[in-house]
Amino acid sequence: MEINWKNKIKAVILDMDGVLWRVNEPIGNLPEIFEKMRSAGLKVLLATNNSTRTPEQYQDKLTQFGVSVSLEQIITAGMATSFLLEKRYPPNGKVYILGSDALKLTLQQAGFVYAEQDVFAVVVGLTRIINYEMFSRGALLINAGADFIGTNPDVALPAPEGLLPGTGALLAFIEAATGKKPLLAGKPYPTMMEMALKRLEVSPQEVLVIGDRLTTDIAFGQNAGCATGLVLSGVTTLSEAENWKPEIDLIDKDLESLLDQL
Template identity: 35%
Template sequence: MGEGITIKSLLIDLDGTLYHGNRMIKGADLFISQLRTDRIPYAYVTNNASRTPELVAEHLVGMGIEAVSHEVYTSALAAAQYVAQQSPGARVYCIGETGLRQALTEAGLQLVQEQPDYVVQGIDRQFTYETLAAAMRWIREGATFILTNPDLQLPSHDGLTPGAGTIGAAIEAASQVKPVVIGKPSSVLMNYALDRLNIRADEALVVGDNMLTDIAAGAAAGCKTALILSGVTTQANMEEHMRAVGVKPDLIFENLDELQDWIKEELK
């Protein structure tokens, strides 16, 4: 696979692709180091809306993977830009953590508790019934419902925990309004990253472990895609996942070493 593919930049997923929780996936540090050595542009693109880019970079560096904050594009940043472009200075009821709140504020949006123009929701580990009731009320009264990412579950050191999508499902059920989804598998986050890197979609290779999010988002944005069988999608469920999203990856690799070998061949 992969004949005729030419890339100028990589959009790289994090959890399941470069690490599992707090454990680096074998070869991730060398893979990123080689991209830097070869001066191949790349960005870290994550559905995680709870951490700021600075904290994401710290997390990577703590595992031995080179990173700086300006290389990190999160669903929180993309959501903030989306709202700011739609309605500069809008009033936002934020359901989320530090990364989302900071992104919204830095985009010039007003964080409010009453009469918002938008309800923007990410992961919120302090989510309460009262928050659900408020979100339901504002959305039913006309506020636009924005969901940073639809991930139903998140990996943790204790196993899986509820993700932003689970909270979003509760708000959708209560309000009977579907959200605008920013993160993968939506193309919005990918388009945000492409704009920031100032490259065309057909010049980018999306690298990820999840057919249902990473690869689906890359395909939706018009990028080439590389599936790494190190996380959610495996040899056992790959065909099922392809049928579920109706797309196939352009490239499939067992691990990052195989992807690195392919890139070396492309550079010859």
């Protein structure tokens, strides 16, 4: 990348967990960090692979940390999935959803209708409420010709008690049962990037993608030709970050220090 790439950056796409906070603990002085980005003229978009919360819930969480963002600035994996479905199926299309209430709400708001037969697609996102019968229905519908769609690929979910099974683990269950691979919407896949660039009204070369996970956040930016920044305040160590190929543009201990490099 040429030496003056930093001058081209007009927007940042930020991951949230591990970048802005750990569970309920903010990382750094968030109001000050957001004010710095605002005064630098940077457009800010928040993008998460979590499909279990609505944008309104993220907006509320940020408000509690003293940061005010508009709903337009938040994209979840559930919304990227909705964007993917809108491109493929007619309005009011029927879909079977194995996922959270937030995912169901997001797809319903986009006009899709939850159904248990004659569906265009089986949509799978993270949910803590799932049983054999629901998995079976999903598998049977896919075997009968419905598309298999997943919100995000993350196999593990960091939690205070350790790593819990993530969306990717639920997808693997159905993949094993059907022999089909899911089409995915969240990071690092292009659907979420397409949605983000549309919101930001910038080109990929004008974007810095910042996150704490290599295979989702960093690959997400690199796949699209964006600049990338890795913060060490989340799940990745410095040596893992330094060994990642292609090379990451910026690596720093946290978001505040990383933005100071711009």
